Amino acid sequence: MTVPPAVAWTGADPADPYAAALRAGQGPLFLRRTDGWLLPLEVERWCARADPVDRAVLDRCEGAVLDVGCGPGRLVTELAFRGRTVLGIDVSTAAVEHTVRLGGQALRRSVFEPLPGEGRWGTVLLMDGNVGIGGDPGALLGRAAQLLAPGGLLIAETAAVDVDERADVHLTGDAHDAAGAPFLWARLGTPALLRYARGWEPAGQWAAGGRRFAALRSRRASSSAEPPKSTAVISSQRVG
Numbered sequence: 001m002t003v004p005p006a007v008a009w010t011g012a013d014p015a016d017p018y019a020a021a022l023r024a025g026q027g028p029l030f031l032r033r034t035d036g037w038l039l040p041l042e043v044e045r046w047c048a049r050a051d052p053v054d055r056a057v058l059d060r061c062e063g064a065v066l067d068v069g070c071g072p073g074r075l076v077t078e079l080a081f082r083g084r085t086v087l088g089i090d091v092s093t094a095a096v097e098h099t100v101r102l103g104g105q106a107l108r109r110s111v112f113e114p115l116p117g118e119g120r121w122g123t124v125l126l127m128d129g130n131v132g133i134g135g136d137p138g139a140l141l142g143r144a145a146q147l148l149a150p151g152g153l154l155i156a157e158t159a160a161v162d163v164d165e166r167a168d169v170h171l172t173g174d175a176h177d178a179a180g181a182p183f184l185w186a187r188l189g190t191p192a193l194l195r196y197a198r199g200w201e202p203a204g205q206w207a208a209g210g211r212r213f214a215a216l217r218s219r220r221a222s223s224s225a226e227p228p229k230s231t232a233v234i235s236s237q238r239v240g
Contacts, residue, residue, distance in 0.1 A: 017173035019094035022047065022072050031169045034182060038175055046071045046128060047098075050078035053209040054127075058082070060204075060215065062153050063122015068111045068144075069130035073099025080104050089115065111143055120149050126156040135166045135184025137196040145199065145218050153203060154216045156193060160207075164192035190214045 021029040025047040031039040045051065050058065058079055070076050070088025076099050079086040088099050088106035099106035109115060111133060124144045126133070133140055144154050168182035188196075190205050193214050203215035 016094070017171050018092055020173060022092075022094045022098055028173055028175070030172050030175060031185060032172050032175075033167045033169050039169075039187075042128070046074065048074065050074045051209070053211055054078065056208060057125075057127070057155060057157075057213060060153070060155060061123040061125070063149065064117065064120070065123045065125060066115070066117070066121045066147060067125045067127070069126070069128070069133060070099055070104075070106055071095050071128060073102050073104045073106060075125065075127060076104035076106060077102040087116065111140070111147075115147065118147055121147050121152060122149060123153045123155060124148055126154065128157060129159075129187070131156045131158060131188050131193060132186035135186045137186055137188055137193065138198075141196055141200065141216075148218045150218065152218045154200070154218070156214050156216070158190045158193050158212045158214055159187050160189075160210060160212050162189040162191050163187050164189065164195075 017029055021027055021041075021043045025044065027041065027043040029041040029043050031041060054075060055078065058075065061079070061084070064085035065079055065087075067075050067079075067086065067088040070090050071092075072095055073088055076086050076088040080103060086105065088096070088104055089109045089111060090096055090099075090106065091108060091110050093108055096106045096108045107115075124147055126140075126144070131137065131140070141154075148154065164187075166184060166186045169185045170182045190212055193216075194202060197216050199219055200216040201219055203217040205212070205214040207213070
């Protein structure tokens with residue numbers, strides 16, 4: 001997962017609960033709303049190899065793949081193992097370093113910052129709740145459209161329930177800890193995502209393993225930009 005750059009955390013801080021969870025390969029780790037509501041985060045699954053549900057999602061990917069909020073890199077490394085052109089981005093130093101150690105390519109970057117291959121990616125992934133990045137689904141979808149090639153594919157993992165909410169949250173490894181700088185996050189079910197997807201063409205929705213997904217296809221007009229043909233789309237960028 002990732003958060004907007006203004007409130008990004010890094011692995012350099014030993015008190016960083018996200019970095020600590022990645023180092024341990026396990027939680028507890030929560031998103032905590034300011035009213036005390038907790039959302040447990042699936043650190044163990046994120047740190048494991050891609051599971052059958054993940055692999056089925058990756059089977060749908062087209063062209064070069066950008067994994068937004070790549071976390072510890074299980075999807076990036078699985079796609080790299082398949083010989084696909086893939087780049088992960090995350091604002092967490094710990095996440096990027098973990099991905100690189102596994103053999104994947106990753107940059108410490110926010111999705112809202114300049115990125116390699118803009119307008120040429122075949123698929124953008126928003127997995128593990130990353131459809132909530134920035135707390136503004138419309139802005140995030142608009143940015144994804146800028147990153148994709150004309151007719152490109154967005155695959156998003158949505159909430160398992162029909163929800164549409166934006167809230168201030170913070171990360172914590174302690175269910176009773178109320179400290180930490182809050183940041184904006186969104187939770188969207190598939191119906192809510194589709195309501196925000198103006199300018200997109202629905203390309204499917206499905207459920208597997210208790211998780212839900214939706215695919216959208218960009219309707220952007222054609223441009224003269226060449227599609228990515230190889231790792232050249234990312235090779236000029238320093239990883240890390």
